[in-house]
Amino acid sequence: MPIGNTQPSVRPASAGRAGGAAVSPAAHRSGARPRRTRGGLRAERYAPYILVLPAVLIIVLLRLYPLLLGVNFSFTGDGAQNGTSVGFGNYRELFGDPLFRTALSNVGLLVLLLPVAVAIPGLLATFIYLRVPGHRFYRSVYFFPAVLSPVIVGAIFNLLLAFDGPLNAVLGSFGVGPVDWLGDPDIAMFMVVGVHIWATFGMALVVFLAGFATLDAALLDAARVDGASLRQVVWHVIIPSLARTIQFVFVTTMIGMLTSMFGLLFVMTSGGPEGSTYLPEYYIWIQQGQMNRPALASAASTILFMIMLVVGLLQIKLLERSGKED
Amino acid sequence: MRQRAIWSAVLVVGLALAGCGSASDSGKSTSSDGKLVVWDWKSGEPFAKSYLDKAKADFKKKHPDVEVEFVAQPFDQYYTLLGAAIQSGKGPDVMMFNGGGQIRDRVDALVPITEYVAEDKQRLAGWEAFSKDGKIYATPVTLQGYPIYYNKTIYQKANLDPASPATTWDKFVADCDAIAKAGSKCFALGNKEGVGIQFWMSSMGSTTLTAAEYDAWIAGKRDWNSPNVKRLFQLWKETGDKKMNSDGANSTAMFNDSFAYFQSGKAAHVMGLMSDVGHWQDFNEFLTPEKLGVMKAPVVTAGTTPSLPYDGGIGYAVAKWTKDPKMAADLARSLSSADALKSFYADAGAIAADTTIDVSQAGPAVATIVGELKSGKPALHVALSSKTIDLMGRLSQQLLSGSITVDEVVKQLAASDQAG
Structure with missing residues (x-):
């Protein structure tokens, strides 16, 4: 793209353009100077800043400013105390609220379940890569749920997991008593996470398959010639070769779990039973929308932001390190 | 090119500043x-x-x-x-x-x-x-009120008189035994959102609390430790323990799964609404007006008179x-x-x-x-704050699953009620 002093000579300053009156004096000044090139050079020096300005402004005004407002708001009160400073009152209330503590411990549970969420698409991708019978069929079928919206997925599993639903009917035919999948506080969270993994593993699977495409087939052949079992091939050849892909899937799956479970929760359990499936997002939504406690919700948002920040920074570190190893 | 960049920058800044200005323009x-x-x-x-x-x-x-x-x-x-x-x-x-x-x-x-x-x-x-x-x-x-609807066809099947439903809690429980023997559930209950307990509390309130307790409750002087208030929650637990409710109440949505359950004739009673949804007009789709009855709350505490909560x-x-x-x-x-x-x-x-x-x-x-509006009274749960109601929803699920005692429930609710 030609920029700089070749351009103004071809196209004179836009003083004559419609609506240009406001800046025309400035344009004239720089254009009328005898040492035009110097003015041009200075403008050129500013050009990059001006070009990034829209993006910076959008980030500052639409992201950072509201973020700071939210943090600021979390130190004010609700209702009658609206607008007055309450210090850390909201935060004290949050950590005193068993429901919020449940929400936080569920975040911990998600982190613990993360290896499972990564291992499932990893294993399935391995099988597809090793060409198990029907691998073409599975490759397309596994991706299907990834295109469904969480609300539809939630509604489907609501029917399947209902107390008088098909899953319990199947169990009943084996003589196993019905289980209240979504009504038992000890089970419900695992069901929601399970459905989330089912709904989203297709994307991770695709990433894994892309990773496999870069795998050196000669290594696999060599391992086979040396008589390695399947387990040994997976453990000693595939996993080390795919280290970066695995790390990437870890990062994206973690973000997905922390930020996009709301739809499923809303449809499948509404945070219940007994508040056992609350996540911070859902808590924020309830406090702001249903309880009319925007300041408390701001405080909860700030805490969620801090968690995400820590998780994000750790992940960036991890990615950087693996990048260096390469 | 450069001019264009400057122009767009000016435009963006202008727009942004205008956006700022109006956002702080309040009131x-x-x-x-x-x-x-x-x-x-x-x-x-x-x-x-x-x-x-x-x-x-x-x-x-x-x-x-x-x-x-x-x-x-x-x-x-x-x-x-x-x-x-x-x-x-x-x-x-x-x-x-x-x-x-x-x-x-x-x-x-x-x-x-x-x-x-x-x-x-x-x-x-x-x-x-x-x-x-x-x-x-x-x-x-x-x-908006919380009448108890019943299915007259199920009453007939269970050899009960559809014209005169039970007027006391003991008789009601006995009727529900008969209904269970005839193959139906007593209540269609959806408590996934924790709303079931609200309807329960209000529907049964007039016959469980004394008139004085009721009026004091509405006026904001709520004695959560009164035996009659505890009784409300004990009966709720009892209906769960005696399997009077439809199965899986804690995972059934009240709107509209539990109402669909009642409408399709699987349960004899439902605590419904009288406006918008879950009410006479909704039910009439499958339950014709002649088959749908509305009953007064059965008397739990002697000396109380049932009234429609609305x-x-x-x-x-x-x-x-x-x-x-x-x-x-x-x-x-x-x-x-x-x-x-x-x-x-x-x-x-x-x-x-x-x-x-x-x-x-x-x-x-x-x-x-x-006809019952004249003698009706404000519903008990409507007098509570959203925060207490939300807590009550979760506690009611715990009561049904048996992981909390009634004493603990009223203790927590009293604390929440007094704080709000």
Whole structure:
């Protein structure tokens, strides 16, 4: 793209353009100077800043400013105390609220379940890569749920997991008593996470398959010639070769779990039973929308932001390190 | 090229600064002079058309030059959107509210309209749910109550007299045994959202608490340690323990899975609503009016008299930032005018706040409900704050699953009730 002093000579300053009156004096000044090139050079020096300005402004005004407002708001009160400073009152209330503590411990549970969420698409991708019978069929079928919206997925599993639903009917035919999948506080969270993994593993699977495409087939052949079992091939050849892909899937799956479970929760359990499936997002939504406690919700948002920040920074570190190893 | 970049930068900065300026401009109505903006979640639905037309016509008589704009918001986000509007001090002039906690939590953003609605006080019922500290904040449109519906066909199958359902709790439990033997559940219950306990508390309240306790409860003097209050929660637990409820209550949505369960004839009773959803008109799709009965709450505590628990269901309130509160209050009054409410009752299937409307066409269940309005009292759960209600929902699920005791439940609820 030609920029700089070749351009103004071809196209004179836009003083004559419609609506240009406001800046025309400035344009004239720089254009009328005898040492035009110097003015041009200075403008050129500013050009990059001006070009990034829209993006910076959008980030500052639409992201950072509201973020700071939210943090600021979390130190004010609700209702009658609206607008007055309450210090850390909201935060004290949050950590005193068993429901919020449940929400936080569920975040911990998600982190613990993360290896499972990564291992499932990893294993399935391995099988597809090793060409198990029907691998073409599975490759397309596994991706299907990834295109469904969480609300539809939630509604489907609501029917399947209902107390008088098909899953319990199947169990009943084996003589196993019905289980209240979504009504038992000890089970419900695992069901929601399970459905989330089912709904989203297709994307991770695709990433894994892309990773496999870069795998050196000669290594696999060599391992086979040396008589390695399947387990040994997976453990000693595939996993080390795919280290970066695995790390990437870890990062994206973690973000997905922390930020996009709301739809499923809303449809499948509404945070219940007994508040056992609350996540911070859902808590924020309830406090702001249903309880009319925007300041408390701001405080909860700030805490969620801090968690995400820590998780994000750790992940960036991890990615950087693996990048260096390469 | 460079000029263009400068121009677009100027444009972006200009837009951004303009955006900033208006965001901090608070305390104003969005409407101009001569126009009122109304927010609700009903006006978008087809049944609301004739209601709105009549309300608008009534308003036009009083203020011919004023334009009215209805903005229908999705109900599941209504209070979130309204919260944002209240936070910024800008929004509609008139807005719809559910009675009870939803409006009481937000009276800071409203104008008391007590003086403007004096003429309507006699004609309309349900003011209590829209009042706080003796001031009225909205005009009631519908009444929402919690009658116990029953399926007469199941009663016949169980050899019970459909014309005279049980009047005492012991007889009721015995009837439910008979119903269970005939292959049906006693209650269709959906408590996934924790709403089941609210209906339970209000439906059974008048026959479990003494009249004095009931009135004190509504007045805000709630004794959570009273044996009768505990009894309410014990009975709730008992219905679960005795398997009187439909299976998997904690994972069944009340709206509308539990009502569908009742409607399809799998359960003999349901604690339903009388307006909007889960009520006589909904059930009539499968349960014809002759098969649908409404019963009084069976007496739990000797010496109590059953009464229908009901409150104002929805109503229209006036925002404090509106320019002319009197004019906005006139619009709220028009939305509760006799003609408009008649349309609302007929088209939406709601018990309108105007008790003078003739409902004889709608079947015996409705006639029973309307007949009981005179002796009815405000519902117990409506008097609680949203926070306490939310907590009660979770505790009720724990009671059903057996992971908490009644004593612990009333202890936690008392603490929440006193804090709020």
